[in-house]
Amino acid sequence: xxxxxxxxxxxxxxxxxxxxxxxxxLLPPGLEQSANMPDYATLIRxxxxxxxxxxxxxxxxxxxxxxxxxxGKRRRESGKGRLIFRRPLxxxxxxxxFGKTVMWAGSNQAMYWLFxxxxxxxxxxxxxxxxxxxxxxxxxxxxxxxxxxLGLMPLTPNPPDGTPEVEALRGYALIxxxxxGMRMLLEPATGTPRRVDLxxxxxxxxxxxxxDGDVTVKDLVRPEYFVQGGGLxxxxxxxxxxxxxxxTLRNMDGQTRVVELPDRSDSLKALIEEALDAEGVSANEGxxxxxxxxxxxxxxxxxxxxxxxxxxxxKMVVEIKSAxxxxxxxxxALFDLDLLRDTLKPDRVIDLDQPDE
Numbered sequence: 350x351x352x353x354x355x356x357x358x359x360x361x362x363x364x365x366x367x368x369x370x371x372x373x374x375l376l377p378p379g380l381e382q383s384a385n386m387p388d389y390a391t392l393i394r395x396x397x398x399x400x401x402x403x404x405x406x407x408x409x410x411x412x413x414x415x416x417x418x419x420x421g422k423r424r425r426e427s428g429k430g431r432l433i434f435r436r437p438l439x440x441x442x443x444x445x446x447f448g449k450t451v452m453w454a455g456s457n458q459a460m461y462w463l464f465x466x467x468x469x470x471x472x473x474x475x476x477x478x479x480x481x482x483x484x485x486x487x488x489x490x491x492x493x494x495x496x497x498x499l500g501l502m503p504l505t506p507n508p509p510d511g512t513p514e515v516e517a518l519r520g521y522a523l524i525x526x527x528x529x530g531m532r533m534l535l536e537p538a539t540g541t542p543r544r545v546d547l548x549x550x551x552x553x554x555x556x557x558x559x560x561d562g563d564v565t566v567k568d569l570v571r572p573e574y575f576v577q578g579g580g581l582x583x584x585x586x587x588x589x590x591x592x593x594x595x596x597t598l599r600n601m602d603g604q605t606r607v608v609e610l611p612d613r614s615d616s617l618k619a620l621i622e623e624a625l626d627a628e629g630v631s632a633n634e635g636x637x638x639x640x641x642x643x644x645x646x647x648x649x650x651x652x653x654x655x656x657x658x659x660x661x662x663x664k665m666v667v668e669i670k671s672a673x674x675x676x677x678x679x680x681x682a683l684f685d686l687d688l689l690r691d692t693l694k695p696d697r698v699i700d701l702d703q704p705d706e
Contacts, residue, residue, distance in 0.1 A: 380520025396540030407676035470696035500542035562652025
């Protein structure tokens with residue numbers, strides 16, 4: 350087994366190397382503290398607004414693994430690959446070496462899987478999302494968790510079991526979406542995730558994912574809007590209405606900004622001024638409403654996702670080189686385990702839901 354595949358398997362299956370390659374602090378750079386931290390529902394609506402129109406995603410990636418080998422030496426291996434995502438839960442993450450696929454991790458709505466060592470015969474590890482046995486062995490980072498770690502999955506702004514707290518940490522909003530097994534640090538103004546943890550039932554982190562930089566998703570078809578969720582009546586008064594209501598503004602310097610309007614009946618001018626003030630932006634900067642026909646907000650993904658398994662001494666860095674929302678090569682066969690098994694032909698098959706022998 351090559352060194353790069355060994356560490357990827359180590360990372361995904363959870364077998365610890367020997368020495369630390371993990372930095373002392375696993376936090377994104379601090380933000381200026383916001384005077385008005387948004388409540389949970391507002392924060393999640395901002396987070397979800399980033400994802401409007403995104404159904405399919407195809408990315409070119411570069412994957413790097415860093416670890417300590419059996420002799421105590423720091424090692425590094427890397428390869429190019431692809432990250433593919435299609436709603437609701439179709440995922441594929443591949444790594445190539447010398448033009449050949451050597452690892453393929455994926456999921457659909459029913460199952461998840463990991464092919465490794467494909468250049469040496471290969472092994473397939475797979476599991477199911479239902480009917481799991483009591484002795485089930487799990488991957489440290491199940492492939493279906495990747496869209497959540499990258500901030501690609503919408504969340505519920507109004508959970509049925511009450512409103513979660515929003516705490517401030519170094520200028521970020523810290524939340525734990527109920528029932529999701531995640532802890533998140535989000536930029537308050539935009540809902541952009543900068544750290545996502547997978548957590549267990551006791552709230553203890555098992556994987557930490559730091560998200561840095563921005564890559565624009567190409568060819569994303571966005572819903573264009575003037576005021577979404579409400580209409581202008583009676584000389585510029587916006588009536589209260591359910592759901593998020595947003596306008597896009599542009600200032601004299603050509604900068605654009607999407608703001609979410611308070612949910613009450615008032616003049617549009619007053620609502621915009623209050624929304625800008627809540628985000629710490631002066632209403633005196635010459636902001637004007639962008640006409641509906643010229644509005645097409647961009648979606649950005651993290652340029653670099655660095656994953657650290659807690660309690661283990663390795664990391665995996667996924668760098669997104671490009672992202673496309675209209676890749677016609679995304680098809681059903683990429684998320685069909687039976688077809689993948691016939692194509693990749695692994696020598697060994699391990700059912701993670703069966704008891705260890």
